[in-house]
Amino acid sequence: MPRRRRVDIVLDSVKRLQRIGATANLLNVLRKQHPADLAQVLGDLPPVERRSAFATLIEHDGGMAMRAAAEIDRELGAELLGDRPADELARLFPQLQPDDAAALIDRLPEELSASVLDLMRQREADDVQQLLEHDERTAGRIMNPEVFALPESLSVGGAIAALQGSRNVEMVFYLYVVDEENRLVGVVSLRRLLLVPAETPLRAIMTKEPIRTRVETHQEDAAREVADYNLLAIPVVDADDKLAGVITVDDVIDVIKDEATEDMLRLAGVAADESVSTSPFVAWRKRLPWLAINLATAVLAAMVVQRFQATIDRVVALAAFMTIVASMGGNAAIQTLTVIVRGMALGELTWGSSWRALGKEVVVGLANGVLFGVVGAGVAWWSVGNPYFGGVLALAMVINLLVAAFAATLIPMVLRALRADPALASAVFITTLTDVLGFFAFLGLATFFLPFL
């Protein structure tokens, strides 16, 4: 049965059991699900039913509730946990992987997260605390500090025995080999252990100088290494090359999804952490600044138009056709901006190839400017009955599409050079620029050629 249908069936029976108040049956259904499916069901429930189902679950099966909270959209997970008492959370968080726990605790209301961490420290559960000391979005923040490492002198048989004694073997894909000072010196895949005699020392079969990343590396760069080298996990080392943790491929997938989502949302002028389940009030508050900036810049564009009011007063058809120049510039700019920002995120656009990309965009902009300038000029000539009117439109179109190409390539390049997020050169700024310059070019040229119009 396809997953969507399975989830829908569970969703229906959860709703039904909630309506008739059959708590024992409800609990039974919820506990039978895979945490990922349970997360999907919780996400699909309306807010009130979601809170109630989660409360039922956490009171009877804390571990399952925590796993579901870790699988669900992070904001939503933190929202569900935010209703719970601190001592319950401090007792349950250690059941999660430290990296999942850290991500959730970080999103709890400040007061609650402080008391949860305080209570957890009393229980000596300070793994999470350590992760939270690293900057957000670094490898150190998302790694799992419980990494399986063995000394290089150990034999394969010894390694297998150690593996059998380890309580948390589920996410072990590689054995990392360390020297006496816990410095990373090698790696052995589990597969390799199966293929060699038990008495072989790890030193003899390990891959030396394994690929590694550092605690302060940006999570996107660490994820890209796992993706590009087709790894299942990447070890994380500190400044002294000592093994500090490991990032597994399942977390890498989350990073790749999150970063792509962020880029898309930022480009559109939406907060990086908004999702469809964000409440209307929070969504409104977070989109507000971008729309406020847009209002300010739209007023700027309107003032440009106002400067040419005398010209429009003489040839009122200009008011209609100026919008075409602005709209074409805006859309061409968004095309360029998206290709550039995505190319940067995928690591395809380096400093050297940036200049080639600029050349490409200018060529494309010029070709489109000439083509659509001529077509637009034809439409304008036919509609207004004046060839000069068409000529002004064509010239303004070429100028505006060239501006669009330059701005939409150079602005993200400059932002990246300044170590800001290139996606912040969002649609809002770029379309303002093409509006302002589109109006200015068209109406300015029209004013210059006014005697002919």
Added chain:
Amino acid sequence: MPRRRRVDIVLDSVKRLQRIGATANLLNVLRKQHPADLAQVLGDLPPVERRSAFATLIEHDGGMAMRAAAEIDRELGAELLGDRPADELARLFPQLQPDDAAALIDRLPEELSASVLDLMRQREADDVQQLLEHDERTAGRIMNPEVFALPESLSVGGAIAALQGSRNVEMVFYLYVVDEENRLVGVVSLRRLLLVPAETPLRAIMTKEPIRTRVETHQEDAAREVADYNLLAIPVVDADDKLAGVITVDDVIDVIKDEATEDMLRLAGVAADESVSTSPFVAWRKRLPWLAINLATAVLAAMVVQRFQATIDRVVALAAFMTIVASMGGNAAIQTLTVIVRGMALGELTWGSSWRALGKEVVVGLANGVLFGVVGAGVAWWSVGNPYFGGVLALAMVINLLVAAFAATLIPMVLRALRADPALASAVFITTLTDVLGFFAFLGLATFFLPFL
């Protein structure tokens, strides 16, 4: 050393060795790289140097050249291979995983790919042919048909022996267990093999009813299952539940990156496969249709303005302020559209939660409409000196932001219901709608209240 710096150093020495024509040294440097790093170096080289370096490599180390071509951006990989003779390619493709080979062959010029497949069939390398029979973007197209499967009666010791005899063990993460008719009945992780006595039958330790996907499932859905259930691989079965192949997590990462990239590019009105390395001519040709649609719709918007020419002729300030209403509607619509399309791609937005999402967007649109309507009205009143002028702007703003909220939520929902890509409700269409309706609402209201303006 961070990867970027390492790649830059290799890049510089490749350029230098090419300049002085030191082919042997060049080859030496290229062959020492990880295929992923080599792909990065090739991608960063200017086109002429890239082709020349790749030709040197493929003539001396065909396997390495193919692995690099499989790691690089797919269009670029196919472009590099497109220069080579068919018999060379037919000889080298079998060195790649069948799924990587299929993806590249599929992008070769039609004539070349036909003769390559023909030559490969003569060598009985028909794995690739089989993959290409499945639809694009399905699990069957991207799976690896060389899946490691064993009968349920085999013991753990027998399984380890089979594993040791397998030539392609690198990407084996799970042992799939099948019955006599090759139907999938269970799965055993490699880790589990290490932890039980050799004589245990697989039947006793396998997980029954493993998560699976079907050959015709969309690659995005298959990838989502691997991501959500934190798997390393997912088995692919045919209509009779027979094991047909396996999709590993490294391919899942590629699918997730590709699908996110596609959504972003489509939203912006760019072809899903354009990248920064696409040639200017191809990029121009592929962006053309969207800009042509935009020109047509911009002309439509201009015609709406022209209809109200008499009104603008009387109150010329309307020409400036109509652009504010259109711009705010366009940007608010892009915000909503992006959140909705991304929510659908991440599987967060189901049919049930869609209506809640619509409610949220309408509330946000109304709140923003009222807020920015009032602010905009203030600016207009102050600038034009007429309170009615401000009132008209406020009312038009509320109408246009409500239209934006409805359109940007409902259009992707309808597209999805029609099984089209919701991302096709791109910025181009949505901003036209908000332009047309923004102009219409503002100028229409202005015409109605003309005696007061």
